[in-house]
Every structure is written in C-alpha cells, then in structure tokens.
Amino acid sequence: MKYQKTLDHVINELEKISNYNYASSIIYWDLETEAPKEGIEKASQVLGFYSGESYRILTDLEFNKNIDLLLENIDLLDPINKKIIIETKKDIENIKKIPLNEYKEYNELLSKAQSIWAEAREKNNFSLFLPYLKKIITYKQKYVNYKGYNEHPYDALLDDYEPGITVKQLDIFFDNLKNRLVPLILKINKKKNFISNDILKLDYPIEKQKEFSIFIAKYLGFDFKRGLLRESTHPFSMSLNKYDVRMTTRYFLNDLQSSLFGTIHESGHSIYEQNIGEDICKTRLGGGNSMGIHESQSRLYENLIARSMEFWIPIYPKLQETFPENLKDIPLDLFYKAINKSQSDLIRVEADELTYSLHIILRYEIEKELIEGKIIPEDLPKIWNERMEKYLGTVPDSDSNGVLQDVHWAAGLFGYFPSYALGSANASQIMNSMKNKLNVDDILKEGKLEKIKEYLKENIHKFGKLKDPNEIMEIATKEIPNSKYYVDYLIEKYSKLYEI
C-alpha cells in the first residue's frame, strides 16, 4: 500500500498508548485489590504520568498529520485499520477541544471532589460537597460548548458513553418505562411483605461464598486460565486483553445475593471480553463495546439468566449442599421468589430488577436539567427527595442515602447513568432474539451454558469495537435498540410474581 509507512507509524504509536494503558490497568487493579494504603499517592502520580503520555501522543503534530493523511485515503485501508483510524481521530478531536491547562485543572478538581464527596456522604452534609459540584457542573457546561451539539446540550455528554444517542430518543425511552412501570411499582409497594428474602440474609460463611463464586463463574463459561476472580470494595471487571480478563466481587456474611449476583454480573462483562475475535484482539478495537452493549451482557447473565427459575434447576442442589444450614429445607420456588423480591429501596446499587431503572430516570432528568440550567445545584436535595417519592414511593431518610449516594457526579461522570438502563433494555431485546433461535429455557434446565456463550460470541462478543453499538444491536436482533422488550419482560415477570 502507498501509505504503508504512515500506517506503520500510527500503529506503532497506538501500540505505545496500548502499553501505557496496560501499565495503568495493572496499577489500577493493584490499587483496587491489594496495594498498601501508603503507596496510593505514588501510584496516582504514576497513573497521571501515563495518561499524560497518551495525551502527548494523541496531540503530537506528526501523528495528527499521519492520521489525517490516512483519513484522506481511508478507502485504501482494510476494514479493521479503517475503523482504527476513524476511532483514533474521534479521540483526537475530543481531547483537542479542551485546552490542556483546563483539562489538568479539571482532573485535579475531580480528585479533590471525590475525597470531599466521600467526607460529605460520611457526615451527611451536602453543603460540604456543593461548591465542588458547582465547579464540576460549570466545567461540564463549558465542555459541552467546546464539544458542540445539535439539539440539546446534554447530547454532547451522552455521546461520550453512547455514541449517537440523544435526549430526544432517551425521553421517549424513559417515558415508556415511567408510564408503564411506576404504576406497577406503586402496587407492589402495597404488597410489601408478599415475598420475603430473609433466607438470603442468614449467616453465609465467606469461604463457602468464595467457593461458590468460583463455581458459578466457571459454570457460566468464564475461563480461569485467562482470568482472575478477586475481592474489592466495589465489584468491577477489567480486561488487559482477551487472554487476561479480571473481575472482582465482594463478600458479606449476611448477604448471599451480593457476592452471588455480583460475580454473575461481572462474569457477563468478562465472558464478553474473553470472546473478542482473534482478528482484532491485538488492536485498539479488541475490547468490548459501549457501556450500553457491555451492560447488556452483564445484565443478561445477572437478571435474565440467573434470576430465572430454569437457571437454578440444575444447580440449586449444589447451592443447598454448599449452605445446608440455611437452604436444605428451602424449596427452589421459595429461593426463586427471594432472589426476585422487589422493594422500593433508597439505594440504586442495591435496587432489584424492577425498580432499578426508576433510579436511573431520576438521575437522567436531574442531570439534563442541571446541564441546561433549569435547576440549580443548591436545590438538589429537595428535588431528589420529591422525585424519589413520585417514582418509587419512598423518601430518603438522609442526603447520604439520597442525593449523596453515588460517586458519579464527584467523578465528573455526567451522561453515564442512562447507559445502565439502556444496558438492561438491550439485554431484554437480545434475549428475545436469542429465544427465537435457541430453546433458552431447555438449555438452562440442562445446564448447557456454553451454547448461550457461543451464541453471544457469534452475535455480539466477537465484534469488539469493530461495529458501532447500533450496528451490533441490528446484527443481533434485526432491530434498533428500544425499550419494548424490557418493559414487557418486567411487567410480565413481576405481575406474575406479585399476583397483580
């Protein structure tokens, strides 16, 4: 090819960024799983150094010239290199729009804001966090203008997590959810103790939980020769490459669900990463797609699979054997109900399948209105509590359990929450389509999970970042993403469970 040398140079520079990312990921993994407390400061400095090095490459003049040259001749490239160049250009554009000094100031602000947020939450004192939140919102409003948008300023933020998605689409999406789910939730609130999950809150010895976590990850198809399962405060997944995919979970003595569904959720993310196609796994396309796609895989495993009755038929006896004191005399249908109890809780991360997206709607609406200046940060505690009552029929007992509960705003992650709901909706849409091809219920009853893994690999996982989220959904479901299957699924499942 005429531009082979140019391409080689670009690929070589991207390989450097990939090596910086590798180092940063390992340092991050280490910080989250075991690094000694006093070593954190130096580790953070080193992380800062590597992010600076990547910035330097992406803004380097020669590199930019080469990218532009390749873009002008994009049709000479094969599909993989084509996509690599287009995605790199996007990153360059994004990073260039923000002046370096503002970018640095903002990152310093965030690192302070997060520790202040933690203190404010601990002390239940929103006013401590307020000045930082205001600065972050001001930065985000500036960022939105640097980046540009067509219709709504919040679109510019959404685009960082779900390329192409807009307020216009999301308003329809969430209205459908709100209109159909809120009435059901309020009805369920009235049947408060219709289902009990007390059996999941007995003493479950941690060592036994660890054992079962490993079993279930393997059962789902996570390959331990190419991965690890460890413990951390907040569960997460991390892929160095398809040959080294790591995840964590957390263990509480009196909460079987936390480690169990935490492990299953992260297995969904990690199986995805382990299934990336060989042809792209060594390139910058060799990781999972947007959050809306990534969460669709974790939630598909966590909810649609592992909160179904069929899933437990072959392995519930194994769970009973592991915890005979608690479960020996509990029949499967009671266990099934317990893991599906719906309850209008205050805390998003502990919410059940049904109420979860209402927590997201609340945040989506607030973020949107903050960015356009319709509401001001000072009013947040009040607004938060009013909407909690409206959507979930419950009012926070404190700001710590209300407006201060999530780290996202302190971390500057405006525009991120909607992806959680999109992930759930995508999961239902994908499951619906998979059920047209496979007899999923039988597969689950027979414990042949590898068939599901294989299906997901062929229809979603193997593409990595080679396709856009919408393209992937079209390949996998022949439809663009929508909320129909999600709402239908929830209403059917929970009406039946609560006999409504």
Add this chain to the structure above:
Amino acid sequence: MKYQKTLDHVINELEKISNYNYASSIIYWDLETEAPKEGIEKASQVLGFYSGESYRILTDLEFNKNIDLLLENIDLLDPINKKIIIETKKDIENIKKIPLNEYKEYNELLSKAQSIWAEAREKNNFSLFLPYLKKIITYKQKYVNYKGYNEHPYDALLDDYEPGITVKQLDIFFDNLKNRLVPLILKINKKKNFISNDILKLDYPIEKQKEFSIFIAKYLGFDFKRGLLRESTHPFSMSLNKYDVRMTTRYFLNDLQSSLFGTIHESGHSIYEQNIGEDICKTRLGGGNSMGIHESQSRLYENLIARSMEFWIPIYPKLQETFPENLKDIPLDLFYKAINKSQSDLIRVEADELTYSLHIILRYEIEKELIEGKIIPEDLPKIWNERMEKYLGTVPDSDSNGVLQDVHWAAGLFGYFPSYALGSANASQIMNSMKNKLNVDDILKEGKLEKIKEYLKENIHKFGKLKDPNEIMEIATKEIPNSKYYVDYLIEKYSKLYEI
C-alpha cells in the same frame, strides 16, 4: 544554580525511567503472584517495551550531553544530585558499551535459555542446555572485553553486582572460608544424626503458617501499612518505594522452615527498603544498596537473629500455641537445635547456615574458570560433582540436583553468586559491631526488636544508594568488609552445637 535547567531536564528524564520501572515492577509482581497463565506473553512484551524506553532515554543524545555538562560542573551540585549524576553516568557507560543489536539478541537468547534450562532440569539432561550455556558464556566473554577490566576478566562481571570487588579480594575471602570451614563440615558429616529436624517436617497447616508469617513479619518490624506479604513459587522482595514494599514467601505442608525463614529473610530485605531516608526516597538513590549489603540485612535477620536461642525465648510459646499438635511437648532447646541442623545437602537454596558458603565457593570457582577459558562448559557436570565431594563430602545423584539446579547461568547472572557469601560475611561483621553498641541478646530476650531496626536504620538503611557499599560498611563497622567475623561466628556456633 547556573545549570539548574540542565539539571531539571535530567531529573525529569530520570523520573520517566522511574515511572517505567514502577510499571515494570507492578507487572512483574503481578506475574509472580497471580497473573493468569495465558496473559504472560503479552505481559512479557510490555516489559520489553518499558526496558526499551529506558534504554532510549539513557542513550539519548541531549540527555547524554546534559549529563556530561553536569559532570564537568559536579561540584556545583549538592551531595544527593552529585551522586545521582555519577550513578546515571555509570549506567550510560554500561549500556553504551554493548551494541544495541547484540543486547537485543542476548536478551532473546536468555529468554529462550531459561525455558530450555527448565526443561533440561526436568528431564535431567544437561546436553539440552549445553548449547545455550555456551552461547551465554561467549556473550559474557565479549561483554567483559567491551566493559574492560584491570586484572582478571571476571572482575568486570563482579563489578555489576558489587562495585569495586575483585577476584584478588575474593580469592582471599573464600580461601579463608574454605580452609577453616571445610574441616568442620566434614567432621559434622560424620555425626550425621546428632541433631534431628524431623519435628519441622510434620503436618503444619498452611493457614496457620500464613498466620504466623504475618505475626513474625510484624514482630520484626515490617510495616503492613506500607507493604504486603503474599505467596509465590520463589520468595522475593520488591520495593516500589519506601511506602510500598512487597515480599512473598512460600508454604509447604511438611516444612515449617520454608515459610518461616523465608518470611524472615524477606522481611530483612523489606525492612531495609522501608527505612530509606526521607531525603532520598523519591530519587534514584531511594532503594537499598548492592546485593552484598542487601543480603547482609536479610541474613542478619534470618540467621544471626532468628536462628539464635534468644530470639525465640519470648515468642516460642506463641509458635507452640499455633501448632500445638507438633510443638506442645518440644522444649525450646530441641527446637533451636532443629532449626540449626547442619547437613551437607545437594541443593544450595536448602542449605543451612554453615554449608551455604561452600555451595557459593564451588560456583565462584567454576564461573571464574569458565570466563577465563580454563575449563569448558562440556566438562561442567564432572567438575561440579568432583568439587561437591571435595567441599561438602557429598556427590549429586543427578545433574538436576547438581549442575542444573540454579537458574542463574540461564539468566546470564555470572558474577552474582559471590554476593550471597559477601552478604553473610557482612551480616556477621555488622552484628559484631552492633553488639558493641547494644545489648543484642537482652533486646532479643525482651522482644524489643524495634531497637535493632532503629540501629540498622541509622547505620545502614537510611543511606540507600547514597553511599557505596564499602562506605556503608565503614560507617556501620569502622572496617572494610572481611570474612573474619563470619568464619569465627560459624565455627563457634557449630562447634558448640555439634560438640566438636
């Protein structure tokens, strides 16, 4: 200062190398402690990348010009920066002498040689390893000529590990050891079962060993807020900086000594690293000194302290409580004898305090003669076995337990072995000096280990790499390194133990 800008540039570049080293260390730690098997290949590539980046900086023209400019004006610098520039220049000189392509070829050779060596050892087949060993020796002979030396070619290799030490000095050092220790060892061989360590080979539950390892590391003064203790195939210590010092040990059900003295040995290294002075800890001088100094600290803790009777007086009851099935009825003096049993074993890493240095002498002599061409690699198995008989009175049953037992030659580490013996000698010399200032026996009996840690910090640890090894020995002992105290100590201890 007139050259402040030049100095700033150099320090900035060295900071980059430090960040590359930080990443490499964490990746190495991860590989040794938990990385999944299939991820190793990519990790090795990334390690190669970072070592290349450091090479690039050290051979960069502008960087070299700046270093030379600072060297010409060295007296304008404060002592710390002075030493930093001098040490950096040494690294540059070393790295520059070898043509880049040879250096790369050699590194590839080593990575192959190590896996072939492992195979050869497993199959007890020296001839498999022989062609690789020959190439490595040829490279080393070339390297010696690139580097230059005054008297003996082996001096050039020794200098990489113990700057300034020569064959001339070592011959005297080892002759003293050989002449005085070999007769004692041969006498002890005749009293083979005079002391038994069978009690240390009962079932010691791993979880309990882990518990006691943590206890003993803390007891010695290892600070867990600034460090970790984990498990790996071969125990090692690793310092990211004084705020994050990590070590490993290994656990065998039927060998209490392995985890116990492994942990104590590594604690010696790690306490050293945690005690580096605040003024240098963020510079390239902020790590422990040469191997002869570093091993003096690990061996001082492992042997002179933890293999003494006094050390166990306050904590032997705790050990008995941890393993009551095995030790409840074993009095301290029997335990003391067991941990000090001397035995002419085949394997260096399992050797006791007395016979250890004979294993080193054997390797030292062979390496010296290989490099000067007095012996050829083909004859190694024969020569090895003859000298084992001469020095230790025992003949290997196989090459796997003989000439193939150590990885060092496959890893290109010629000149490294003598430091192990120097470390032991330094330890005795330091202990002798410490006993003139502190009542060490009383301190041990009272369990006040922090006093010893404090003494070592003030006299050795805090200097990091700011002083040369000989300077440190002079500060700590008012003498240059010598083998007198070491041999005296061994002869006194083992004559008494074996009633000879």
